[in-house]
Amino acid sequence: MELIVSEKYNAAERIAGILSKDSATREQVSGVTVFKWGGTYCMGLAGHVVEVDFPDEYNEWGSVSPASLIDAEVTKRASKPDIVAALNTLASEADRVVIATDYDREGELIGKEAYDLVRAVNDSAPVDRVRFSSLTGPEVRNAFEDPDEIDFDLAAAGEARQRIDLRWGASLTRFLTLASNQRGDGFVSVGRVQTPTLKLLVDREREIENFDPDDYWEIYADLGRTDEDDSFEAQYFYLNDQENEAERLWDEDAATAVYGDVDDASEATVERVDDRTRTDNPPIPFNTTEFIKAANAIGYDAKPAMNVAEDLYDDGYVTYPRTDNTVYPDDLDPRALLETLSEASPFEADAEALLDQESISPTAGETETTDHPPIHPTEDVPKKKALKGREWEIYELIVRRFFATLADAATWRKLRVDVDVAGHSLKANGSRLVKPGYHAVYPYYDTEETTIPAVTEGDALQIVESRLDEKQTRPPNRYGQSKLVEKMESLGLGTKSTRHNTIEKLYDRDYVTGNPPEPTELARKVVSATEEYGAHVASAEMTAQLEDDMTAIADGGTTLDEVTRSSREMLEDVFEDLQGARDEIGELLRTEIDESDSVGDCPECGEPLLPRQANSGSRFVGCNGYPDCEFTLPLPNKGRPHVLDELCDDHGLHHVKMIAGSKTFVFGCPRCQQRDAADTDDRVIGDCPECHASEGGELAIKRVHSGSRLVGCTRYPDCDYSLPLPRDGELEVTDDVCDDHDLPAVVIHQEDSSPWQLGCPICNYENYKS
DNA sequence: GCAAGGTC
Numbered sequence: 130m131e132l133i134v135s136e137k138y139n140a141a142e143r144i145a146g147i148l149s150k151d152s153a154t155r156e157q158v159s160g161v162t163v164f165k166w167g168g169t170y171c172m173g174l175a176g177h178v179v180e181v182d183f184p185d186e187y188n189e190w191g192s193v194s195p196a197s198l199i200d201a202e203v204t205k206r207a208s209k210p211d212i213v214a215a216l217n218t219l220a221s222e223a224d225r226v227v228i229a230t231d232y233d234r235e236g237e238l239i240g241k242e243a244y245d246l247v248r249a250v251n252d253s254a255p256v257d258r259v260r261f262s263s264l265t266g267p268e269v270r271n272a273f274e275d276p277d278e279i280d281f282d283l284a285a286a287g288e289a290r291q292r293i294d295l296r297w298g299a300s301l302t303r304f305l306t307l308a309s310n311q312r313g314d315g316f317v318s319v320g321r322v323q324t325p326t327l328k329l330l331v332d333r334e335r336e337i338e339n340f341d342p343d344d345y346w347e348i349y350a351d352l353g354r355t356d357e358d359d360s361f362e363a364q365y366f367y368l369n370d371q372e373n374e375a376e377r378l379w380d381e382d383a384a385t386a387v388y389g390d391v392d393d394a395s396e397a398t399v400e401r402v403d404d405r406t407r408t409d410n411p412p413i414p415f416n417t418t419e420f421i422k423a424a425n426a427i428g429y430d431a432k433p434a435m436n437v438a439e440d441l442y443d444d445g446y447v448t449y450p451r452t453d454n455t456v457y458p459d460d461l462d463p464r465a466l467l468e469t470l471s472e473a474s475p476f477e478a479d480a481e482a483l484l485d486q487e488s489i490s491p492t493a494g495e496t497e498t499t500d501h502p503p504i505h506p507t508e509d510v511p512k513k514k515a516l517k518g519r520e521w522e523i524y525e526l527i528v529r530r531f532f533a534t535l536a537d538a539a540t541w542r543k544l545r546v547d548v549d550v551a552g553h554s555l556k557a558n559g560s561r562l563v564k565p566g567y568h569a570v571y572p573y574y575d576t577e578e579t580t581i582p583a584v585t586e587g588d589a590l591q592i593v594e595s596r597l598d599e600k601q602t603r604p605p606n607r608y609g610q611s612k613l614v615e616k617m618e619s620l621g622l623g624t625k626s627t628r629h630n631t632i633e634k635l636y637d638r639d640y641v642t643g644n645p646p647e648p649t650e651l652a653r654k655v656v657s658a659t660e661e662y663g664a665h666v667a668s669a670e671m672t673a674q675l676e677d678d679m680t681a682i683a684d685g686g687t688t689l690d691e692v693t694r695s696s697r698e699m700l701e702d703v704f705e706d707l708q709g710a711r712d713e714i715g716e717l718l719r720t721e722i723d724e725s726d727s728v729g730d731c732p733e734c735g736e737p738l739l740p741r742q743a744n745s746g747s748r749f750v751g752c753n754g755y756p757d758c759e760f761t762l763p764l765p766n767k768g769r770p771h772v773l774d775e776l777c778d779d780h781g782l783h784h785v786k787m788i789a790g791s792k793t794f795v796f797g798c799p800r801c802q803q804r805d806a807a808d809t810d811d812r813v814i815g816d817c818p819e820c821h822a823s824e825g826g827e828l829a830i831k832r833v834h835s836g837s838r839l840v841g842c843t844r845y846p847d848c849d850y851s852l853p854l855p856r857d858g859e860l861e862v863t864d865d866v867c868d869d870h871d872l873p874a875v876v877i878h879q880e881d882s883s884p885w886q887l888g889c890p891i892c893n894y895e896n897y898k899s
Numbered sequence: 900g901c902a903a904g905g906t907c
């Protein structure tokens with residue numbers, strides 16, 4: 130039996146289809162769907178199915194020093210047990226195995242991991258490697274006709290990255306977390322990619338804060354021939370020391386002097402008219418970064434944009450969305466694809482217009498890779514109704530980008546008019562789109578025109594109005610998500626598959642808030658601490674050096690052991706500095722965490738109250754003075770607590786929100802909640818329909834630990850009969866008793882709305898269910 | 900409870 134192993138399910142399906150001429154059938158092996166034809170099985174992995182980790186005895190953060198991770202053994206364990214089990218089952222029976230993972234470094238490593246799993250159960254079957262850069266018939270058949278071997282050096286390069294990232298990330302994260310006394314999920318996370326990315330944001334924020342604005346002046350005049358309708362705006366300019374044109378005047382006296390002359394004048398003379406055309410070339414094909422950039426421009430954040438693209442890929446409508454490639458492969462036939470799209474609404478007209486062009490020659494970017502093509506639509510075109518609104522919007526963007534890369538260039542007419550006013554020069558620029566070219570099929574760019582009337586040299590124009598604008602230089606903008614992705618790419622931080630996830634991680638770790646992402650106090654402190662004591666991990670240089678080392682390993686110039694050894698020596702040096710400054714670092718991180726996360730002051734000792742998590746997992750608000758002060762307040766266990774700005778009038782404490790995806794809710798003031806929970810304590814309203822007859826259980830209104838309310842049996846947990854109640858609003862139990870269930874009607878009084886007649890809790894629940 | 904990289 131022969132076994133083919135690919136990187137993912139979709140690729141396995143395609144390979145099986147191509148090699149079996151669509152005769153392959155599906156089969157379940159250890160709960161995994163695989164493909165079978167003749168004597169061949171083909172299965173897909175899910176990327177890495179094993180992951181690096183330290184042995185179990187290193188799991189205990191409290192009893193193992195972070196520095197001991199520097200020399201700890203790094204092992205591999207199955208992270209996708211069912212897929213590993215399926216691979217084991219098939220590999221043990223195989224006479225030959227073919228590794229068909231993606232054609233890139235990480236694919237080589239994933240293939241080598243599969244090889245190791247195969248060898249563990251089968252030491253004799255030959256293991257070949259095939260490489261193809263697109264999942265098309267000719268490419269795939271060619272690769273299988275001429276198989277190659279696994280490149281163990283290339284895989285070792287990937288393994289070096291895994292080990293170095295784990296050792297640096299885990300040891301430093303534990304060190305900073307323990308030094309700052311963080312518990313629960315409030316850990317202080319550090320890594321080769323996330324920390325330099327965070328530093329980009331923090332550095333920019335520092336620039337913005339330290340920015341010292343300068344005053345400057347600009348002078349404008351509205352010029353016209355006969356009436357104001359015809360007027361256009363011209364701006365004063367001069368040649369500076371470097372003989373370049375400049376518009377900004379830095380000296381107020383000079384500005385006022387020039388403005389005085391312009392304001393006094395009544396006429397301008399046209400000195401020069403420059404009329405030229407400019408070619409506006411169509412954009413390059415979508416790689417992941419270009420796609421995220423374009424999706425950003427129509428309102429999608431990086432991660433949601435990728436999620437939608439991945440869904441479209443899974444449905445077969447677009448090609449693989451994680452790619453660095455900006456050059457269409459030779460086997461893509463744009464004309465054939467256009468013809469398919471020309472039969473699909475609403476693309477008919479645009480596709481046909483492109484087919485009518487004299488020639489169809491796609492644009493190309495600078496990066497050409499071997500793993501996947503640029504993102505483009507497939508031959509399988511969905512109907513608009515078959516997609517959700519967001520999916521269609523992204524799908525249309527991808528289709529139109531494909532169109533744009535095949536379309537002709539646009540042409541702009543650029544008109545520049547220079548005039549003289551009292552010996553000063555002013556200029557006006559007009560632009561008109563004379564040939565829309567690719568803009569006709571790709572309407573996402575700004576094509577606003579500025580018209581200026583036709584004037585000729587020597588014309589005299591009236592000065593309708595003039596202005597002296599006082600302005601100030603402005604700090605740079607924060608990085609938006611797409612700018613950040615671009616910046617990460619240019620620095621080599623992360624990969625096409627991870628950059629959007631890294632940004633998401635910064636939000637999860639409370640390092641950034643808002644959009645564009647703004648670094649929090651904690652983020653600044655973490656960056657400061659790592660810059661000072663663990664410099665290497667805060668700098669993009671670490672990645673650059675790792676890339677060089679990986680290239681050397683792949684080329685055989687050095688070895689995995691050599692590279693990881695010298696990396697460990699560096700990490701040891703970092704830890705020598707860190708250990709000496711442990712208290713300082715702890716103090717630095719702790720004070721800031723207190724300020725940004727504090728619920729308020731402890732009523733018993735005045736220290737800050739902080740959201741905490743006990744070792745049991747239960748959440749509470751605890752006093753920073755612990756163990757000297759043991760004051761606590763309960764919190765729900767569902768979700769992560771987030772301290773809001775809003776303050777409680779009664780207790781002066783901040784309201785707390787519990788972040789739990791779609792179940793996110795505002796818990797409110799923890800002290801009020803504790804008081805209300807005590808007030809509503811088990812008000813009995815009737816008999817339990819489940820167990821009153823046999824055990825005497827009664828129904829009572831309860832507020833449970835999570836903060837929500839319910840009607841439940843007093844014999845809980847022996848009887849778990851319960852009925853839901855709304856979380857918010859004051860509860861009134863009326864004298865109105867339900868004939869069917871012998872329970873009183875309940876009314877909910879909410880602020881800003883009329884009372885909600887809930888009625889008998891059982892009737893209410895039955896209505897709600899139906 | 901740690902990283903980054905795959906993919907779902």
